[in-house]
Amino acid sequence: MKISVALAAYKGEKYLGEQIESILPQLGPMDEIVVSDDLPGGETQKVVEFYSEYDSRVRYIKGPGRGVCSNFENAITHCSGDVIFLCDQDDVWLPNKVSRVMEEIENGADLVMHDARVTDASLNIKQNSFFAMHNTRLGFAANFARNSFVGCCMAFRSELKKIVLPFPQDLPMHDQWIGLLTELYGRVKLINEPLILYRRHGENVTGGRASVAHKLKWRFDLAKELARRTSEVNKDRGVK
Secondary structure (H helix, E strand, O other), X not given: OOEEEEEEEOOOHHHHHHHHHHHHHHOOOOOEEEEEXXXXXXXXXXXXXXXXXXXXXXXXXXXXXXXXXXXXXXXXXOOOOOEEEEEOOOOEEOOOHHHHHHHHHHOOOOEEEEEEEEEOOOOXXXXXXXXXXXXXXXXXHHHHHOOOOOHHHEEEEHHHHHHHOOOOXXXXXXXXXXXXXXXXXXXXXXXXXXXXXXXXXXXXXXXXXXXXHHHHHHHHHHHHHHHHHHHHHHHHOOOO
16 A cells, blocks of 8 residues: 655754654655645755655645645645555654554554654653543544544545545644544544654644633534534435
8 A cells, every 4th residue: 555644844844854764764665755835935845855856755745824734634635645644744753653553554444543752852752652641542522522633643544535625614623623534434543552752842833722712612613514524425425
């Protein structure tokens, strides 16, 4: 199966090279890293083009300039692989990530999410298990109420693109959207093993906090969009 890595970038030049170098050795000759850059013309583009010059598996595309969810949507849309790995710009993949995730995909999982070691900017480990920190668990109801899905630890079969895309407007969390729809229409598998170094620092694009009022509004809007999307999917499948 061909692997695509959907990497959303924005001012990512500080750590992006280290991330790409942790991914490329794990990919086969026909695989790809699709980098969607939400600030074209800057240093991030130079970093990506440096790698793409000597490795054609690295592809640079311009982002839509509408925030992280739209940028991931753009990267996913341009992926041509059978399996899509979501990827942040500032983490480091551990050497067995791809092989371990693909093992679960080949065993029938539609979406796989693995654990991570949480680090500071210098990759000093602060927490050995992201799952333990967030009480990660499966199930639609549990993850609608309190999201456990984290994109940088997720990979899914490309067949899910026809269910999860396009993203709704103003979607706050692309990973929760993908995870919840897969809970409804596919098989989700957790790997209780850290497979990346999840770098947390003051410049992270994802992972910020929101007020209670914002979270309540997100849940209300999310429920409406999920109802709309499931109605569309069921109609396409001939389900009444």
